Amino acid sequence: MPHVVPVIAFLCARERFFVYNKDRNSSILGGVAMKFVIDQDYHIHSKLSPCSNDPLQTVDAILAYGEKAGMKDIVVTDHFWDKSVPTPKPFWSGFDLIEQNLPLPQGEHTRFHFGCEADMDRFSVIGFNRKNADRLEFIIVPINHLHFNDYTIAPCDFDDLKRRADCYVQRFWNFLQMDYPFRKMGIAHLTDGLVAGGMKNGTFENHLAILDMVSDDTFRILFEQVSERGLGVELNVATERYEGANRERMLRPYRIAKACGCKFYTGSDAHHPAGFESGLRHMHDMVAWLDLDEEDKFKPFG
Numbered sequence: 608m609p610h611v612v613p614v615i616a617f618l619c620a621r622e623r624f625f626v627y628n629k630d631r632n633s634s635i636l637g638g639v640a641m642k643f644v645i646d647q648d649y650h651i652h653s654k655l656s657p658c659s660n661d662p663l664q665t666v667d668a669i670l671a672y673g674e675k676a677g678m679k680d681i682v683v684t685d686h687f688w689d690k691s692v693p694t695p696k697p698f699w700s701g702f703d704l705i706e707q708n709l710p711l712p713q714g715e716h717t718r719f720h721f722g723c724e725a726d727m728d729r730f731s732v733i734g735f736n737r738k739n740a741d742r743l744e745f746i747i748v749p750i751n752h753l754h755f756n757d758y759t760i761a762p763c764d765f766d767d768l769k770r771r772a773d774c775y776v777q778r779f780w781n782f783l784q785m786d787y788p789f790r791k792m793g794i795a796h797l798t799d800g801l802v803a804g805g806m807k808n809g810t811f812e813n814h815l816a817i818l819d820m821v822s823d824d825t826f827r828i829l830f831e832q833v834s835e836r837g838l839g840v841e842l843n844v845a846t847e848r849y850e851g852a853n854r855e856r857m858l859r860p861y862r863i864a865k866a867c868g869c870k871f872y873t874g875s876d877a878h879h880p881a882g883f884e885s886g887l888r889h890m891h892d893m894v895a896w897l898d899l900d901e902e903d904k905f906k907p908f909g
C-alpha cells in the first residue's frame with residue numbers, strides 16, 4: 608500500500624512520546640495529554656426521522672439519556688431536504704418537519720442542540736439553504752449514503768464497487784469545495800456499510816473493498832482539506848463487527864485523518880432508546896482504538 612510507512616512512522620513516534628508519560632494526564636515539557644472524554648453525542652435521530660418513527664424516541668427521552676450518560680452536548684440530527692433546493696428525486700420531508708422538535712428542552716448538565724443530517728444527492732447538491740444553516744447549530748453530511756438508487760447515486764453506478772469508490776471520493780471532494788459553515792459541520796459515519804448499501808447480493812466485505820480502493824494518498828488529500836476547513840470527523844462505527852484485519856481496514860481512514868490533524872466527535876446514531884447503550888460502547892471502542900486525546904476532539908460548542 609503506498610505511503611503507509613509515513614503514517615505508521617508518525618504513529619510510532621507518537622507512541623514513543625507517551626512511553627515517558629505513564630500517567631497520560633500529567634505534563635511533559637509543558638504539554639498536557641488528556642484522554643478523550645466521551646461527553647458528546649452529535650448524531651441522534653428523534654421519532655421525526657422516518658428511519659426511527661419510534662414514539663419513545665422523544666426529545667425528552669434523548670435529553671434524559673444525555674444527562675445520565677454524562678454528556679456535555681448532544682445534537683438531534685433528523686433527516687430533511689429543504690423544499691427550496693431542487694433535486695430530481697426528493698426523498699426526505701422538508702425543514703418544517705424537523706422544526707417540530709423546537710424548542711429543545713435543556714438539561715442541568717447537558718446542552719441540547721438543534722442539528723440535522725443533510726443528505727447529498729447524486730449531483731452533489733446538499734438539501735439545505737442558507738436560511739436553514741443559520742438556524743441549525745450543527746449539520747452532519749453523510750457523503751457515503753449510497754444506498755438510495757437514483758437519488759444519491761446514479762443507477763449505472765449502483766452495482767459496481769469501483770464506481771461506488773469513485774463516487775465516494777468525488778462526493779467527498781465536491782463537498783469540501785463548497786461554501787458552507789464548516790466550523791459547525793461534520794462528516795457522518797465515514798466508513799459505514801451504507802457506502803455499499805442496497806447492492807445486489809450485498810456482503811459485509813463490500814464496503815471494506817470500496818474503502819480499500821481509496822489510496823492513502825487520496826485520503827490524505829481529502830483529510831488535509833477537512834483539517835484546513837475545520838470540519839469534524841464522526842466516530843460512529845458498529846465496532847463489534849470489526850476484528851483483526853478488517854478492523855484495521857476500517858480504521859485506516861481515521862488514522863490518516865488523525866495524522867492530518869483532523870478533529871473527531873462521537874455520535875451514537877441512535878434511532879431508538881436501545882441504541883444509546885450500543886452507541887456508547889462504539890464510542891469507547893473507537894476512542895481507544897485510535898488512542899485519542901482531548902486535543903483530538905472537535906468542539907464546535909466550546
Ligand SMILES: [Zn+2]
Nearest residue numbers: 724749795796
Ligand atoms: Zn446516515
Ligand SMILES: [Zn+2]
Nearest residue numbers: 650652724876
Ligand atoms: Zn443518522
